[in-house]
Amino acid sequence: MSNPLYNRYKNATLGLEMPFLLLDKLLFDKNIEAIIHRAKGRPIRIASKSIRCNALIKSLLDQHKEFIGVMSYSALETLFLLENEIDNILLGYPITNKEHIKLLCNKIARGARITFMVDCIEHIRLIQEQAKLYDIKAPICIDIDMSSKFPFIYFGVYRSSVKGVDDLKHLINQISNFDNISIEGIMGYEAQIAGLGDNIAGAGLMNSIIRFLKKKSIKEIAQRRKACIDFLQAKGFELKIINGGGTGSIESTFDESYINEITVGSGFFSSHLFDNYKNFKHESALMYAIECTRKPTDNIITCTGGGYVASGAVGLNKQAIPHLPQGLTLLKDEGTGEVQTPFDISECVENLQLGDPIFMRHSKAGEVCERFNKIHILVDEKNILSVNTYRGNGKCFM
Numbered sequence: 001m002s003n004p005l006y007n008r009y010k011n012a013t014l015g016l017e018m019p020f021l022l023l024d025k026l027l028f029d030k031n032i033e034a035i036i037h038r039a040k041g042r043p044i045r046i047a048s049k050s051i052r053c054n055a056l057i058k059s060l061l062d063q064h065k066e067f068i069g070v071m072s073y074s075a076l077e078t079l080f081l082l083e084n085e086i087d088n089i090l091l092g093y094p095i096t097n098k099e100h101i102k103l104l105c106n107k108i109a110r111g112a113r114i115t116f117m118v119d120c121i122e123h124i125r126l127i128q129e130q131a132k133l134y135d136i137k138a139p140i141c142i143d144i145d146m147s148s149k150f151p152f153i154y155f156g157v158y159r160s161s162v163k164g165v166d167d168l169k170h171l172i173n174q175i176s177n178f179d180n181i182s183i184e185g186i187m188g189y190e191a192q193i194a195g196l197g198d199n200i201a202g203a204g205l206m207n208s209i210i211r212f213l214k215k216k217s218i219k220e221i222a223q224r225r226k227a228c229i230d231f232l233q234a235k236g237f238e239l240k241i242i243n244g245g246g247t248g249s250i251e252s253t254f255d256e257s258y259i260n261e262i263t264v265g266s267g268f269f270s271s272h273l274f275d276n277y278k279n280f281k282h283e284s285a286l287m288y289a290i291e292c293t294r295k296p297t298d299n300i301i302t303c304t305g306g307g308y309v310a311s312g313a314v315g316l317n318k319q320a321i322p323h324l325p326q327g328l329t330l331l332k333d334e335g336t337g338e339v340q341t342p343f344d345i346s347e348c349v350e351n352l353q354l355g356d357p358i359f360m361r362h363s364k365a366g367e368v369c370e371r372f373n374k375i376h377i378l379v380d381e382k383n384i385l386s387v388n389t390y391r392g393n394g395k396c397f398m
């Protein structure tokens with residue numbers, strides 16, 4: 001039986017040269033509503049790394065008061081966002097390039113709202129040096145490590161060197177004479193809650209173990225975060241930013257009452273790694289189309305291109321998956337290839353012909369935009385609006 005959604009996409013995109021990136025606006029809008037709903041209307045900062053399209057970031061900010069700003073991922077990207085009238089940017093990751101810090105300080109001196117991320121004295125010293133040249137107080141946000149150490153398990157990621165309130169005290173003591181920085185906030189990214197699926201098909205008992213560890217970790221990191229906030233507030237710092245979380249932890253992060261904004265990115269496109277959570281399921285809004293060009297056997301059809309594998313620990317889950325039509329299987333021995341991707345079509349609901357598209361979903365939300373110049377937005381049956389990705393703007397930040 002033919003699939004209506006497949007045919008909708010196929011018919012609406014006839015004439016678009018493959019491969020192309022397609023965003024279903026209806027589903028994108030649903031995801032926006034669902035994310036706002038999950039956050040209960042509280043402030044959300046958009047993780048630009050998971051979107052990498054200036055037009056979409058801007059439209060989110062312009063159309064929804066809940067989206068209060070952006071978490072950028074590089075200094076040059078931050079400058080690019082500013083050029084495009086996107087303000088209130090928390091640069092989510094520390095930088096050490098003096099020239100870049102200088103460029104950002106220059107913008108701050110001219111009124112831009114940018115906050116640097118730091119987690120050690122070296123980061124802060126570099127900012128202090130450049131900020132002094134402009135006679136400004138550069139806003140900084142301290143990244144607090146939110147990983148949990150359980151017996152035999154490191155549950156989290158390795159990022160910040162500030163492991164808790166003692167490290168924070170030490171850091172604050174060291175910078176008491178830094179006149180050109182201003183501590184504006186703290187951020188803690190609990191990757192083990194926000195970015196780790198706990199409802200993975202076939203994972204069986206492992207899902208229960210992950211959920212158990214998540215529950216324990218949520219409790220523990222809440223105490224750590226609270227201790228850090230209490231300390232800073234007692235010291236007289238007014239924290240404008242108390243940022244945490246990600247798509248997978250909206251509820252638990254906001255359960256910590258002192259959190260005043262949450263960062264969300266992946267949920268907007270909802271790449272396939274975000275299918276695997278027990279508490280929520282967003283819509284598959286973004287996909288890419290590759291063209292069926294060969295039929296090596298009765299049961300196999302081969303497309304041109306398709307091999308866009310995601311970053312992170314290497315595993316099958318970093319591969320893109322066939323989305324539509326339903327019933328396609330990738331071949332274990334080949335996977336998604338650099339120039340060719342074969343599919344087993346024995347169970348496919350569609351009678352695929354050469355020239356037909358196969359729609360794929362990337363494993364991570366933003367990275368796939370580095371492969372395409374445009375996102376074609378399917379507004380309705382007759383309207384496709386095409387916008388540049390960062391790459392389409394000639395930008396390659398990372």
Ligand SMILES: Cc1ncc(COP(=O)(O)O)c(C=O)c1O
Pocket residue numbers: 047050071092189194195244245246247248263264265266267365
């Ligand atoms: C610092 C930080 N905050 C938040 C997020 C959450 O982003 P997303 O919603 O795209 O998973 C990430 C993702 O890696 C991150 O690095």
